[in-house]
Amino acid sequence: MIAGVSTLFTYNAFVLLVFILGWSFYAFRKKNYSLIEIGWPLSLVFVVWTSFLLFGAQSLYRRLLVLTVTIWGLRLAFHLYTSFWDKPESRRYARLRADWEGKLSGLKAILVLVVGPLLVYYIISMILSIGFLDSQAVLAWWQYLGIILWFLGMLFEIGSERQLKKFLSKEENQxxxxxxxxxxxxxxxxxxxTALVWWGIYLISIVNWNNLLGILSPITMTLFAIFQATKSVSEREFQEREELQSYKEKTSQFLPFSSQLGRGFKLIFGGLSKATKASAGAVSSAAQKAKESRNKEQEDEMEVAIEDNQLDTEIVESETTVSFVDDIQEESMEEDLLDTMDESVIDNEESSDLFVDQSEILTEKDTSEEIPDLTDIEIPIDETFEETTEVTDEDIDELAEEEISEDDSVFAEKEDLLDSEHNETV
Structure with missing residues (x-):
């Protein structure tokens, strides 16, 4: 298997190299780089027929592989032949020749127009080698899909070329x-x-997992086609026209309908994006309002707390002031009370001294006074009385007691007077 792969790759590489070098030499001799393009599709036709001659076409998919590549290559080569043979060099290659004018111009042309494409087409030719390594009696579903893709690709190639040829055949469209x-x-x-054709050829060539490596062929052809599209001379010539800008906006460069699909997706996702932004804006606005509301509540709470703190401070200060005043008043009252008590004590002491002095005086007076001897008292006898009453000792004692009682009442009145003065003073 490995020997077969290496042998087939070697043969195909040799065929491709000899054919392209020979054809390029002819184009250089004719001084018409455009003729090189005719040789590229023909080179792949030579490669597939080399594989056919080496391995045969016993399987249906091998015959399909040879048929699809041959039809595509010969048709395209004929189209290029009618476009470039015995005609002036195309504008694209004429511009390249002008850019390379001078030293090493031939080497630049060989590297760009021969060596580079030769490597590309060698990678593309891989499926024409791998596809002949196995055999299969019945086609699989993906091979039928490959036939459909190949047919659609041919329609795009043939249809676009004929439409363009018809359009340019009119003088007003030059x-x-x-x-x-x-x-x-x-x-x-x-x-x-062209890219679609080679994706179809790749699907036709797949028989087992060994053929999956051939996917490099359609990928390389697709990238090469896109590269050729970007080097379009017509777009360079019309790049300053407004119609080209409008055309670019409406039409994709390579993939059909991608601009329309892109606009559709843009409208859809644009609407979704707007809706999402609107929803996000609403949510953000609601969140902002909620945040502002919370901030407002916090500010109000802080203001209330500050007012409460101020009120508490004022109350504390007022209570402190009142307490301080009360303390001062209490201290003043205590001092006044102490002074009053001191004065009262002094007055009491003075009153007591006075009372003691008066008591002593009264006592001395009472003691100094002697009870008169009533025996010496002469009692006048009323002459009117018819008879005289005899004075006895009992009568004398009663008189003495009456005198003592009168002295005691006078002493009690003096004590009451002193007590009242003392109470007034207190």
Missing amino acids: NQMMTKGLWRFSRHPHYFG
């Missing part, structure tokens, strides 16, 4: 852009058709 037919869906439908 300096105009082609924007109708298939060109309305892609600015380079023929390159897209």
Whole structure:
């Protein structure tokens, strides 16, 4: 198996190299770089027929592989032949020749127009080698899909080329852009058709997992087609025109309908984006309002707390002031009370001294006074009385007691007077 792969790759590489070098030499001799393009599709036809001659076409998918590659290559080569043979060099290659004028111009042409594409086409030819390594009696579903893709690609190539040829055949369109037919869906439908053809050929070549490596062929052809589309001379010539800008906005460069799909997706996702932004804005606004409300509540709470603190401070200060005043008043009252008590004590002491002095005086007076001897008292006898009463000792004692009682009442009145003065003073 490995020996077969290496042998087939070697043969195909040799065929490709010899054919391209020979054809390029002819184009250089004719001083027409455009003729090189005719050789590229023909080179792949030579490669697939080399594989056919080495391994045969016993399987149906091998015959399909040879048939699809041969039809595509010969048709495209014929189209390029009718476009470039015995005609002036195309504008694209004429511009390249002008840019390379001078030293090493031939080497630059060989590297750009021969060596680079030769490597690309060698990678593309891989499926023409791998596809002949196995055999299969019945086609799989993906091989039928490959036939469909190949057919659609051919329609794009043939249809776009014929539409363009018809458009340019009219004198009024010589300096105009082609924007109708298939060109309305892609600015380079023929390159897209070429890529589609090779994706179909790749699906036809798949028999088992060994053929999956051949996916490099359609990928390389697709990238090469896109590269050729970006080097379009017509777009460079019309790049300053407004119609080209409008055409670019409406039409994709390579993939058909991608601009329309892009606008559709843009509208859909744009609407979704607007809705999402509006929803996000509403949520953000609600969150902002809630945040502002919370901040407002916090500010109000802080203001209330500050007012309460101020009120508490005022109350504390007032209570402190009142307490201080009360303390001062209490201290003043205590001092006044102490002074009053001191004065009262002094007055009491003075009153007591006075009372004691008066008591002593009264006592001395009472003691100094002697009870008169009533025996010496002469009692006058009323002459009117008819008879005289005899004075006895009992009568004398009663008189003495009456005198003592009168003295005691006088002493009690003096004590009451002193007590009242003392109470008034207190």
